[in-house]
Amino acid sequence: MIKSSVIGLTAIFLAVFFHYIGWLRPIESLVVIAFSPVQQLAGSIYGGGAGIYDFWLKKRDLVKENRSLQAELAAAAIDASKFKALEEENALLKKEINFIDENNFKFVAAKIISGVSDPLSQSVIINRGRRDGLEKGLAVIADSGIMIGKISEVEDDFSKVVLLSDNKSRVAATIQNLDHTVGLVEGQYGLSFSMTNIPQNQEIKDGDLVVTSGLEGKIPKNLLIAKVAGVRSVESEIFKTAILKPIILLDGLSYVLAVIP
Amino acid sequence: MKNKFYIALAVVLPVFQLVIGGTAGFFNGRINLVLVVLIILVNLADFYWVVLFATASGLLLDVYSGLPFGLLAGSLFLTALALSLLFNNLFSNFSFHSLLLFGLIAVLSYNLFFTGLVVLAYSLGFSDYLPHWDYFYKVLWQIATTELLMIGAYYFINSWSKKFKPAFIT
Numbered sequence: 001m002i003k004s005s006v007i008g009l010t011a012i013f014l015a016v017f018f019h020y021i022g023w024l025r026p027i028e029s030l031v032v033i034a035f036s037p038v039q040q041l042a043g044s045i046y047g048g049g050a051g052i053y054d055f056w057l058k059k060r061d062l063v064k065e066n067r068s069l070q071a072e073l074a075a076a077a078i079d080a081s082k083f084k085a086l087e088e089e090n091a092l093l094k095k096e097i098n099f100i101d102e103n104n105f106k107f108v109a110a111k112i113i114s115g116v117s118d119p120l121s122q123s124v125i126i127n128r129g130r131r132d133g134l135e136k137g138l139a140v141i142a143d144s145g146i147m148i149g150k151i152s153e154v155e156d157d158f159s160k161v162v163l164l165s166d167n168k169s170r171v172a173a174t175i176q177n178l179d180h181t182v183g184l185v186e187g188q189y190g191l192s193f194s195m196t197n198i199p200q201n202q203e204i205k206d207g208d209l210v211v212t213s214g215l216e217g218k219i220p221k222n223l224l225i226a227k228v229a230g231v232r233s234v235e236s237e238i239f240k241t242a243i244l245k246p247i248i249l250l251d252g253l254s255y256v257l258a259v260i261p
Numbered sequence: 262m263k264n265k266f267y268i269a270l271a272v273v274l275p276v277f278q279l280v281i282g283g284t285a286g287f288f289n290g291r292i293n294l295v296l297v298v299l300i301i302l303v304n305l306a307d308f309y310w311v312v313l314f315a316t317a318s319g320l321l322l323d324v325y326s327g328l329p330f331g332l333l334a335g336s337l338f339l340t341a342l343a344l345s346l347l348f349n350n351l352f353s354n355f356s357f358h359s360l361l362l363f364g365l366i367a368v369l370s371y372n373l374f375f376t377g378l379v380v381l382a383y384s385l386g387f388s389d390y391l392p393h394w395d396y397f398y399k400v401l402w403q404i405a406t407t408e409l410l411m412i413g414a415y416y417f418i419n420s421w422s423k424k425f426k427p428a429f430i431t
Binding site: 001004005007008009011012015016019020028031032035038039042043093114115116117118119120121123125152153160162166167168250 | 308
């Protein structure tokens with residue numbers, strides 16, 4: 001028992017040491033790249049679990065009626081699900097292309113490989129890294145230009161993106177109201193996000209749009225972040241807080257763009 | 262054959278856990294498949310394989326983690342060590358109820374080690390993250406899902422093996 005424990009502990013210490021001096025980087029990149037197709041396949045199977053269950057129930061009835069019809073239906077269902085997935089992907093990419101055409105930023109398109117394995121952070125891993133020109137602090141957008149997070153770690157072939165809902169996420173932002181209120185968009189423990197440091201005299205109303213302020217060098221101005229869904233204000237305090245409503249759901253994202261200003 | 266099975270488990274399970282967790286999905290942190298298999302391995306396999314599984318799957322999970330590298334592997338390794346000590350000294354009776362209690366202790370000890378290492382990493386300046394109430398809420402979920410999976414695993418393994426049969430309690 002002691003021998004095995006010592007071997008295990010040594011393996012962990014060596015792995016941590018090699019990770020921080022960078023020797024483990026090629027292996028980590030290899031692992032992420034090698035497993036990404038498996039994860040995507042497993043993800044699509046897992047995501048379509050409910051559909052598969054319904055399909056299985058239908059299939060059971062069809063077996064009783066006609067075996068050949070069942071096979072035909074199975075093929076049709078698979079084709080339909082593939083078509084639907086392609087249609088959704090196409091619509092998403094079209095939106096992103098429209099956004100690219102309208103703006104003069106440089107973009108790097110990336111696919112989300114997976115979420116993260118720890119329960120504390122709210123991040124995703126994308127399949128683009130240092131080799132594609134990405135660096136720490138760049139904004140990541142989805143759909144038609146809605147900011148979803150910032151790059152927090154960059155490796156040669158992949159990067160980690162901290163989502164806006166992560167409780168350590170901070171983005172300098174502006175509310176598109178008459179005062180052009182400036183504040184900080186902060187994550188709320190993976191649940192939502194809010195805008196803090198807003199002076200009490202600023203007029204904010206529900207539905208106001210929140211965009212990036214451009215005060216952070218690596219994040220361009222006017223990237224849409226969220227909508228105001230309420231204001232929390234205590235008279236005795238200097239600042240008030242705007243509760244924000246995300247424009248897109250951060251769960252279940254598939255394709256994103258990293259913005260290089 | 263056995264070696265390949267354990268190595269495959271250590272590789273496949275973390276990947277599957279990531280898939281279930283999704284991209285910032287609901288089940289992230291609420292289901293810990295690796296821990297469930299670790300508990301079962303402590304019951305059924307040699308300590309060497311338990312350590313190998315905890316270390317390999319932990320390091321693989323660390324590649325995908327937003328926390329300092331080695332933190333998940335360290336937590337799993339310490340949990341494996343604690344569970345093996347407990348199993349060898351206290352949980353000698355393979356009853357269904359002892360397995361459930363063992364599962365509960367496993368989840369609590371894993372999260373205790375994890376929280377301890379997170380706080381240590383924060384104190385030393387390696388990480389910005391500290392557990393929040395939401396994390397402890399996830400632990401409650403983890404207890405429920407782990408116990409459910411343990412019940413499933415107990416009946417599944419019992420259907421083809423005698424390793425989980427109660428030795429003294431019928």
